[in-house]
Amino acid sequence: MIDIHTHILPGVDDGSKDLETSIKLIELEIAQGVTNIVLTPHIQSRVTRANKAEQLVKYEMLKHEIQKANLNVNLYLAGEIHYRSHIDTNYDDYSFGKHKYILMEFPTRIQTPIEEICFDLMRMDYQVIVAHVERYQYLSLEDIKSIKKTGALIQTNASSILNLDKSVDKKTIKMLIKHDLIDIIATDTHNIEKRPPNLLEAKKALKKYYQQDKLDKLFNAIEL
Numbered sequence: 001m002i003d004i005h006t007h008i009l010p011g012v013d014d015g016s017k018d019l020e021t022s023i024k025l026i027e028l029e030i031a032q033g034v035t036n037i038v039l040t041p042h043i044q045s046r047v048t049r050a051n052k053a054e055q056l057v058k059y060e061m062l063k064h065e066i067q068k069a070n071l072n073v074n075l076y077l078a079g080e081i082h083y084r085s086h087i088d089t090n091y092d093d094y095s096f097g098k099h100k101y102i103l104m105e106f107p108t109r110i111q112t113p114i115e116e117i118c119f120d121l122m123r124m125d126y127q128v129i130v131a132h133v134e135r136y137q138y139l140s141l142e143d144i145k146s147i148k149k150t151g152a153l154i155q156t157n158a159s160s161i162l163n164l165d166k167s168v169d170k171k172t173i174k175m176l177i178k179h180d181l182i183d184i185i186a187t188d189t190h191n192i193e194k195r196p197p198n199l200l201e202a203k204k205a206l207k208k209y210y211q212q213d214k215l216d217k218l219f220n221a222i223e224l
Helices: 019-031 052-068 114-123 140-150 168-177 201-206 212-218
Strands: 001-006 036-038 076-078 080-082 102-104 127-130 152-159 182-187
Touching: 001 019, 001 102, 001 152, 001 182, 019 052, 052 076, 080 212, 102 114, 102 182, 114 127, 152 168, 182 201, 201 212
Parallel strands: 001 036, 036 076, 080 102, 102 127, 127 152, 152 182
Antiparallel strands: none
């Protein structure tokens, strides 16, 4: 499996606080069957604590440590970009994979023209992934369908599938599943205690809704 949304890079945001925690989170990912992890620290967010250069230093350090520990996993550095209309963002700094994927986060309560933003970014030859779409409470079913029509991919958190995120309405998840709107499941893991990796649990929970080939694709949708 591939986890494309994680806050495992240590000391760069509100995710992993140190190298030891990062290693433990990676071990948990591997135990669940994850072979590829995309590190997506918060970008342009109030919890961002490191610039790109500092993230790269932490990234190289983390790769060195997993090699020492003989952990069989591939790491990729990207970012979870919080959309800011007034900031000129260099999206190339945070894209990943064969199709220039960018993971985009939007305000959860403030009405935001996500469809228009995705359309513009897709025209710039980025493959947009809309992070945890279930959190954007102002989006209707038709809004999400319109976002998908731009070519953007819809990512949902494993914790939302498992009803662990109390800010997410269960009806929203049922709607996304019923209308086949989810493209990618990822963990959005931040820590061991409250937001641990949980892809395997989510995959088991979704078995009753999807055929095996579709289910597998939800956890391996990205070409790295």
